[in-house]
Amino acid sequence: MATDVRGSTFEPKVHLEDWKLWEQFSAVQTEMIVTKTGRRMFPGYRVKMSGMDPNAQYCVLMDISSVDENRYKFQHGEWVVAGRGEPQVPQRFYLHPNSPCSGQQWMKEIISFHKVKLTNSCGNSADGKFLIHSMHRYQPRIHIVRTDDVNTLHLQPMSTFAFPQTAFVTVTAYQNGQITKLKIANNPFARGFREDGAKTK
Template identity: 45%
Template sequence: MILTKQGSRMFPYCRFRISGLHPSKKYCLVMDVQAVDNSRYKWTGKSWQVAGKADGHVKSPPFAHPECPSTGQHWMQSPVSFYKLKLTNNTSDQDGNTILHSMHRYLPRLHVVQTEKAAEDIKLNSPSVVTFTFPQTEFMAVTAYQNTQFTQLKVDYNPFAKGLKEDGSSSWSLKPKLNSSKDTNQPAKQTTTAEQHPVKKSLKSLLANHKPRSSKAAEQKPTVTSDYKKNSATNSDQSTAKISGETSW
């Protein structure tokens, strides 16, 4: 994932399908990003290797969905997208972006809490907060892509990379671009989807075999399943909730 001083949208973004909430009770959905380990990395041209100790964590506010708090019925009626979450390497950021360090590994987390409080009043260490993670959403934060094939993948599928207008109500679909001569200044070549994006096949295999996990237990423990279609830069009285995460290129 790219980090910029002004804040760069996380792409692919996290999108969750939620079921099992109490229809009339109110909930807040909050996301943050945590470091996976205590290491800093470097790209060797073939793989990521540990290059030293991680830089000190810089605290940034968790990202609350703009529609918090809303009823369980509201959250369950359609996929919940966190497409507005932005990542930055500006440690002095005052715009509410998520502050990360380049060349570090991170994992997004989804927090679900039954509450009528404003999102800024929620404490994520509260017993009422249930946290979910999807291991396939892990990513490496960078200021420039280290792999040219991955760069092309982002150019083909990321609407923000091409300066397209944001449309929060739309879902970016997996439609591979066969003619990329405009982006690469090279003659167009007709190729198959599998040839252009071999990562899609591995993603389907990953999603088919993924078993979700929850990082917290609750009295009535929510469960999470994921069909999150995301490429990692290294390779988002309580009724029982069921949440699946997904993204679209």
């Protein structure tokens, strides 16, 4: 928590946008496709921020951490532990391209992480791509650092935020039919999967 010269305090807060949609997916255990070239997440990860010092500079980052050390399988309509998982790769941080930016600017608009992609290829670790294993559970996290210099990020206090409803299992093909239906119903880019071929505007 930072304090300005007048003695008032600033404590950044993060609100998850589209939380109702995330909860629909979470209720049936969210799955995210992972590919060699990288696949974007759906639902998209978007947040609204508050509680920042409007005149201070902040950097905002994301990482995707493993929930546990297990590997999973989809069996009898649910995800169950299938043994010990793969050794986790040390995760890099994705620095939001608006960083650094004033608290006033961060709080003004919805912050989107639509450029983030999930990959299972070691040779495909470009900026914005997270190397993760299929059939494992992960949790996206947001980090806020009060600094105007990206080179000092590791030296500054970091505020971390995670929303349990955004945790997901990584797959190379959807396992749960309910997830497939939710993706098709809510993702305009999934219209090619619709059985009736309906187009959305």
